[in-house]
Amino acid sequence: MSESIPPATQFIALPSPFPFKRGGAISDAVLAYETWGTLSPARDNAILILPGLSPNAHAAANAGNGEPGWWEAMLGPGKPIDTHRWFVVCINPLGSCKGSTGAASVNPASGQPYRLDFPDLSIEDGARAAQHLVQGLGIGQLACVIGNSMGGMSALALLLQFPGIARSHINVSGSARALPFSIAIRSLQREAIRLDPNWNQGHYDEHAYPENGMRIARKLGVVTYRSAMEWDGRFGRVRLDSECREDDPFGLEFEVERYLEGHARRFVRTFDPNCYLYLSRSMDWFDAAEYGGGDVMKALASIKLERAMAIGVHTDILFPLQQQEQVADGLRAGGADSEFVALESPQGHDAFLVDIERFGPAIGGFLGKL
Amino acid sequence: MSESIPPATQFIALPSPFPFKRGGAISDAVLAYETWGTLSPARDNAILILPGLSPNAHAAANAGNGEPGWWEAMLGPGKPIDTHRWFVVCINPLGSCKGSTGAASVNPASGQPYRLDFPDLSIEDGARAAQHLVQGLGIGQLACVIGNSMGGMSALALLLQFPGIARSHINVSGSARALPFSIAIRSLQREAIRLDPNWNQGHYDEHAYPENGMRIARKLGVVTYRSAMEWDGRFGRVRLDSECREDDPFGLEFEVERYLEGHARRFVRTFDPNCYLYLSRSMDWFDAAEYGGGDVMKALASIKLERAMAIGVHTDILFPLQQQEQVADGLRAGGADSEFVALESPQGHDAFLVDIERFGPAIGGFLGKL
Numbered sequence: 001m002s003e004s005i006p007p008a009t010q011f012i013a014l015p016s017p018f019p020f021k022r023g024g025a026i027s028d029a030v031l032a033y034e035t036w037g038t039l040s041p042a043r044d045n046a047i048l049i050l051p052g053l054s055p056n057a058h059a060a061a062n063a064g065n066g067e068p069g070w071w072e073a074m075l076g077p078g079k080p081i082d083t084h085r086w087f088v089v090c091i092n093p094l095g096s097c098k099g100s101t102g103a104a105s106v107n108p109a110s111g112q113p114y115r116l117d118f119p120d121l122s123i124e125d126g127a128r129a130a131q132h133l134v135q136g137l138g139i140g141q142l143a144c145v146i147g148n149s150m151g152g153m154s155a156l157a158l159l160l161q162f163p164g165i166a167r168s169h170i171n172v173s174g175s176a177r178a179l180p181f182s183i184a185i186r187s188l189q190r191e192a193i194r195l196d197p198n199w200n201q202g203h204y205d206e207h208a209y210p211e212n213g214m215r216i217a218r219k220l221g222v223v224t225y226r227s228a229m230e231w232d233g234r235f236g237r238v239r240l241d242s243e244c245r246e247d248d249p250f251g252l253e254f255e256v257e258r259y260l261e262g263h264a265r266r267f268v269r270t271f272d273p274n275c276y277l278y279l280s281r282s283m284d285w286f287d288a289a290e291y292g293g294g295d296v297m298k299a300l301a302s303i304k305l306e307r308a309m310a311i312g313v314h315t316d317i318l319f320p321l322q323q324q325e326q327v328a329d330g331l332r333a334g335g336a337d338s339e340f341v342a343l344e345s346p347q348g349h350d351a352f353l354v355d356i357e358r359f360g361p362a363i364g365g366f367l368g369k370l
Numbered sequence: 371m372s373e374s375i376p377p378a379t380q381f382i383a384l385p386s387p388f389p390f391k392r393g394g395a396i397s398d399a400v401l402a403y404e405t406w407g408t409l410s411p412a413r414d415n416a417i418l419i420l421p422g423l424s425p426n427a428h429a430a431a432n433a434g435n436g437e438p439g440w441w442e443a444m445l446g447p448g449k450p451i452d453t454h455r456w457f458v459v460c461i462n463p464l465g466s467c468k469g470s471t472g473a474a475s476v477n478p479a480s481g482q483p484y485r486l487d488f489p490d491l492s493i494e495d496g497a498r499a500a501q502h503l504v505q506g507l508g509i510g511q512l513a514c515v516i517g518n519s520m521g522g523m524s525a526l527a528l529l530l531q532f533p534g535i536a537r538s539h540i541n542v543s544g545s546a547r548a549l550p551f552s553i554a555i556r557s558l559q560r561e562a563i564r565l566d567p568n569w570n571q572g573h574y575d576e577h578a579y580p581e582n583g584m585r586i587a588r589k590l591g592v593v594t595y596r597s598a599m600e601w602d603g604r605f606g607r608v609r610l611d612s613e614c615r616e617d618d619p620f621g622l623e624f625e626v627e628r629y630l631e632g633h634a635r636r637f638v639r640t641f642d643p644n645c646y647l648y649l650s651r652s653m654d655w656f657d658a659a660e661y662g663g664g665d666v667m668k669a670l671a672s673i674k675l676e677r678a679m680a681i682g683v684h685t686d687i688l689f690p691l692q693q694q695e696q697v698a699d700g701l702r703a704g705g706a707d708s709e710f711v712a713l714e715s716p717q718g719h720d721a722f723l724v725d726i727e728r729f730g731p732a733i734g735g736f737l738g739k740l
Contacts (some may be wrong), residue, residue, distance in 0.1 A: 116619060180605040180626035181598035187627045188589050190620050192562065195582040212565040216586060219558050228551035228690060235550040237657060249486060250560050250647055254654065256550035257557045277620055284624065287607060317687065320598060
């Protein structure tokens with residue numbers, strides 16, 4: 001596998017053993033993170049970013065690594081998340097393969113990768129690991145926790161498990177619980193990986209690797225991360241030049257197919273398939289309602305914040321806008337000054353990564369009022 | 371393979387050889403169909419139904435086969451398509467495996483199934499086969515051609531290739547051209563089949579059968595045929611009883627996953643994988659703009675009809691409502707009394723099959739005014 005851990009990634013040791021919500025524990029585990037800016041003497045200017053399923057901790061260039069990160073336009077000096085003012089911490093989620101301990105990590109008990117011996121991962125486990133990091137950095141209370149996509153679930157899990165850990169929260173294209181359409185999509189992505197004979201119940205190696213399953217999973221992901229509207233304008237019915245086409249009678253023919261192919265090729269060998277399965281399933285399982293006696297609004301209203309914002313786009317089919325509205329309403333019911341921001345971005349679920357023109361002012365504006 | 375051809379299916383021989391738009395030809399080919407009602411002495415009460423990708427010709431019970439069909443609630447005595455008044459013909463599309471000649475049929479030249487030697491199938495080829503049937507039944511002009519989903523493309527291909535073949539047209543959840551989101555979905559379904567080692571470049575048999583590929587393709591189809599809104603209400607986060615769960619750590623857990631599994635099991639062995647590939651690709655290729663010098667509206671406006679209706683639902687992500695609006699607008703520009711009907715159905719693309727409460731009055735009302 002060629003999963004790359006960016007240079008200058010930092011690591012914090014988690015308590016060992018580190019028990020999981022659904023049972024089991026991992027030992028000698030670490031959480032990977034990076035930081036930007038300086039923690040103030042009063043330790044009151046810290047922002048924690050909890051990313052989606054696939055990113056590493058390198059959200060933007062910093063002192064240790066000048067390469068642009070996955071949220072480069074959002075984070076830095078003078079940018080919406082202004083590192084002149086804020087001390088920003090971004091993690092690689094627990095269970096991932098970009099530095100934090102996950103199913104691809106070596107199990108110290110056996111000296112072999114965990115693979116399917118990794119315990120059942122819940123969103124709450126990742127949130128507890130993040131809390132350990134916050135504590136370890138000497139931050140009593142975060143000024144803000146920002147969670148994107150899966151990270152929006154992780155942020156709610158953090159706030160539900162650790163009352164008072166943050167003064168404010170921005171939920172970016174996230175949700176309080178997985179709904180059946182998203183569960184169906186993720187279940188299908190996992191099934192494509194599991195049906196690949198090379199998956200072999202998790203016992204693949206770089207020679208016999210479930211590349212076909214990962215390819216289908218990633219392409220289906222990309223289809224649901226964007227929107228039909230964006231693609232109409234971007235690709236239309238443009239066809240590939242004949243020299244780009246394959247000999248295969250059912251091979252690539254349209255530009256949109258090449259776009260998906262490019263995404264798949266960049267992803268399949270850089271993200272561990274077992275880690276993907278664990279993280280994907282953890283999203284299906286997450287349901288904030290568990291913290292409200294089955295009532296998701298009651299759970300959200302139990303979270304005490306000064307300010308909150310839930311933000312998303314009309315064209316998101318994976319975490320539809322009503323889910324961000326629910327988060328904003330629930331946090332308002334808990335007493336927060338809570339905004340729901342619906343953007344007209346055509347880019348679907350991934351808009352927060354690319355439509356900085358719309359997301360930047362909203363996030364920067366919120367932080368500016370803290 | 372156990373593709374079933376319903377009893378009482380009728381067949382018409384196509385001209386032999388039957389040339390295809392993109393080159394090649396098939397010999398001794400047939401088109402399967404069924405009929406309901408009686409052709410009037412003036413031969414002016416005929417309705418042709420062009421179905422979607424997967425249905426057979428048995429749209430409803432009739433004299434030859436009392437079993438309910440796939441549009442049972444829509445078609446019959448006193449129903450919206452009232453067989454007391456109308457003589458109704460429904461085909462199994464050319465290229466399918468439910469009676470009409472397709473890639474699974476025996477190539478008379480070799481005595482073996484065509485498999486990938488079947489010529490490249492276009493929507494236009496299926497429309498020409500349907501025209502041959504109309505002519506063969508002695509129908510000079512159809513009172514109406516109704517096309518559902520892929521059949522909506524076929525109906526436009528029929529009207530574009532055979533001016534005057536119908537007085538009116540109902541386009542149900544169809545479109546004048548494939549757009550990139552739908553192309554991406556279908557490309558991914560085809561890739562899942564092609565990546566299955568058992569597909570074997572089309573040379574599978576019932577023992578070595580691309581069941582996994584077909585399973586993924588069908589589940590992805592079902593995901594895009596319905597809507598997130600419907601599933602929220604129908605499945606929510608309901609989990610399977612523990613006795614229904616598999617031992618597999620990533621196996622089925624939610625009701626929505628069992629629903630998809632049921633659909634996949636019913637489909638994978640009853641639809642020929644090569645036929646699926648050919649029909650799926652023909653939809654990607656279809657573009658009415660070819661008949662308007664690259665301008666889809668000009669092409670639609672070249673169709674001369676007395677009346678037209680394009681109908682669809684807000685929750686359709688595969689053939690989005692704007693595409694039906696475009697069809698209605700284009701046909702109106704050609705001089706037809708043309709209606710665009712947008713229904714509030716939550717059932718997505720497949721709503722026309724299940725939401726007869728909304729679709730029935732619209733279709734029945736249109737036909738009642740003919």
